[in-house]
Amino acid sequence: MNPRAQLPEPDPDVCRSLADDLREAGFTSAALREAWGETPDTAVARGLRSPALRALSGRDDALAVLGRLLVLGMPEPRASVDRALPRTGASGLAKLGLATEDADAVTPVAIVRPQSFADEHGDGEWWVASDLDEAALQSALPEDHVLGVGGASLTLASLQLPTPSGRGLDLGTGCGIQALRARRSVAHVVATDVSERALRFTRLNALLNGVDGIETRLGSLFEPVAGRQFDRVVSNPPFVITPRVDGVPAYEYRDGGMVGDGLVAAVVSQVGAVLAPGGVAQLLGNWETRGGDVGLDRVREWVAGSPVPLDAWVVEREVLDPLSYAELWVRDGGTLPGTPRYASLIDAWLDDFSARDVSAIGFGYILLRRPETGPATLARFERMPQALPDGGLGAHLADALTAHDRQTALDDVELAASALVVSPDVTEARHQLPGAEAPTVIELRQGGGFGRAIAVDPGLAALVGACDGDLPVGVLVGAIAQLLEVDEVALRDDLLPRVRELLVTGFLRFDD
Numbered sequence: 001m002n003p004r005a006q007l008p009e010p011d012p013d014v015c016r017s018l019a020d021d022l023r024e025a026g027f028t029s030a031a032l033r034e035a036w037g038e039t040p041d042t043a044v045a046r047g048l049r050s051p052a053l054r055a056l057s058g059r060d061d062a063l064a065v066l067g068r069l070l071v072l073g074m075p076e077p078r079a080s081v082d083r084a085l086p087r088t089g090a091s092g093l094a095k096l097g098l099a100t101e102d103a104d105a106v107t108p109v110a111i112v113r114p115q116s117f118a119d120e121h122g123d124g125e126w127w128v129a130s131d132l133d134e135a136a137l138q139s140a141l142p143e144d145h146v147l148g149v150g151g152a153s154l155t156l157a158s159l160q161l162p163t164p165s166g167r168g169l170d171l172g173t174g175c176g177i178q179a180l181r182a183r184r185s186v187a188h189v190v191a192t193d194v195s196e197r198a199l200r201f202t203r204l205n206a207l208l209n210g211v212d213g214i215e216t217r218l219g220s221l222f223e224p225v226a227g228r229q230f231d232r233v234v235s236n237p238p239f240v241i242t243p244r245v246d247g248v249p250a251y252e253y254r255d256g257g258m259v260g261d262g263l264v265a266a267v268v269s270q271v272g273a274v275l276a277p278g279g280v281a282q283l284l285g286n287w288e289t290r291g292g293d294v295g296l297d298r299v300r301e302w303v304a305g306s307p308v309p310l311d312a313w314v315v316e317r318e319v320l321d322p323l324s325y326a327e328l329w330v331r332d333g334g335t336l337p338g339t340p341r342y343a344s345l346i347d348a349w350l351d352d353f354s355a356r357d358v359s360a361i362g363f364g365y366i367l368l369r370r371p372e373t374g375p376a377t378l379a380r381f382e383r384m385p386q387a388l389p390d391g392g393l394g395a396h397l398a399d400a401l402t403a404h405d406r407q408t409a410l411d412d413v414e415l416a417a418s419a420l421v422v423s424p425d426v427t428e429a430r431h432q433l434p435g436a437e438a439p440t441v442i443e444l445r446q447g448g449g450f451g452r453a454i455a456v457d458p459g460l461a462a463l464v465g466a467c468d469g470d471l472p473v474g475v476l477v478g479a480i481a482q483l484l485e486v487d488e489v490a491l492r493d494d495l496l497p498r499v500r501e502l503l504v505t506g507f508l509r510f511d512d
């Protein structure tokens with residue numbers, strides 16, 4: 001049988017027995033890393049499996065058999081598989097559509113990777129089945145490839161707000177990783193995709209991990225959920241900009257079939273229609289800088305095109321020139337540099353970009369929120385290329401939204417009457433020329449959140465330093481004005497907008 005004709009079969013009983021077998025075999029990401037070593041582990045992530053195979057050579061224990069079969073995509077003797085998976089056996093894997101079997105051997109047609117995660121609800125481990133990856137295939141990916149958990153998947157998973165919520169949508173679910181993560185805090189999740197194959201992997205992964213409350217729906221963009229509303233939408237959409245010419249592969253997993261950044265524009269401008277009041281959408285995306293039209297400004301226009309008002313917080317993490325972008329995505333499809341095919345694909349990308357006068361492509365995070373009532377109050381479009389502190393941003397984003405709402409509801413008199421505290425992860429650095437009496441630069445740094453570093457003047461530094469929850473901001477400003485011998489009203493007018501910014505960015509907090 002042609003393995004691609006075989007679809008995953010999410011059979012509840014076999015999934016349960018496979019989960020029991022995998023648990024019993026200690027099939028975890030840490031155990032595999034230990035079995036084949038750190039360096040081979042990172043090589044597998046880059047698509048190179050031979051170092052891991054060498055490390056497992058001669059081993060026939062369950063972990064080694066499963067590592068080779070389910071992660072590295074190698075055929076294994078049937079007897080070894082039956083021993084490693086005593087409940088499921090080779091026939092169970094075949095029944096799930098994850099492998100083919102004959103009298104002697106089992107050949108995987110999918111991988112099942114252990115995936116550890118940590119969030120505000122605790123640490124855990126999932127097993128995630130998806131199509132054979134580059135390491136397993138040892139060749140370019142087919143166009144209907146269902147992606148496993150990659151770097152972008154993990155980024156978006158760690159951005160998801162951890163606060164409890166009712167109805168969720170994962171648009172373009174692939175193997176279902178965002179839906180699984182969403183279910184940690186969202187009661188019911190609809191997972192959509194244009195790929196039936198992807199939806200079957202999602203259902204299988206939900207069963208394998210004992211996660212209920214995920215409903216799958218086939219269809220493009222918002223069409224499968226027309227008329228429904230959600231409190232959370234999460235999407236790692238197929239945002240990769242791809243030339244629309246013959247000979248360029250159109251990978252379902254990364255390319256939504258539109259010109260340029262049209263798919264991200266469509267998701268951003270249409271998502272408001274499925275957001276319930278107060279609902280939040282979190283997306284990843286690419287955006288082009290076209291002529292003099294800067295990428296982040298174009299995202300602002302997409303948000304403005306929403307049928308409902310939307311708060312927007314867009315973070316540009318990276319900007320690539322057209323050639324670097326083309327190289328990134330041509331290599332990602334498994335076409336190697338130095339081949340004529342590589343050169344012709346790069347040309348196709350460069351032609352496509354020049355047709356729209358694209359000079360740069362931004363990548364980043366988009367958070368959109370439909371206000372409960374009234375107009376939008378949040379519009380942050382910022383560049384943050386710095387390395388981020390370890391740990392997810394989900395809780396930070398949730399706190400930032402709460403702080404934004406709270407400070408927006410206070411006028412300056414009320415804010416001045418509030419007692420604030422400096423966040424425990426904030427440190428201050430003073431840079432001073434040798435022998436100088438006063439610092440030339442005072443810097444506040446965040447240990448968590450986005451790891452921001454901001455330069456502050458002595459007035460703001462004094463205020464932040466004095467925020468211990470004891471005295472209201474207005475009283476502190478009065479004392480600092482006296483100390484610095486400046487006009488109190490002018491100092492207050494200068495400091496309060498910046499206090500608001502420090503509350504939203506998490507340097508300061510309300511004291512309660």
Ligand SMILES: C[S@@+](CC[C@H](N)C(=O)[O-])C[C@H]1O[C@@H](n2cnc3c(N)ncnc32)[C@H](O)[C@@H]1O
Nearest residue numbers: 153172173174193194195220221236238252253
């Ligand atoms: C980049 S993958 C993301 C997979 C997974 N959610 C993750 O975070 O790893 C994008 C997914 O969107 C799906 N997709 C492509 N075009 C789509 C469309 N027009 N509407 C909905 N989903 C689409 C693809 O099949 C693929 O599964």
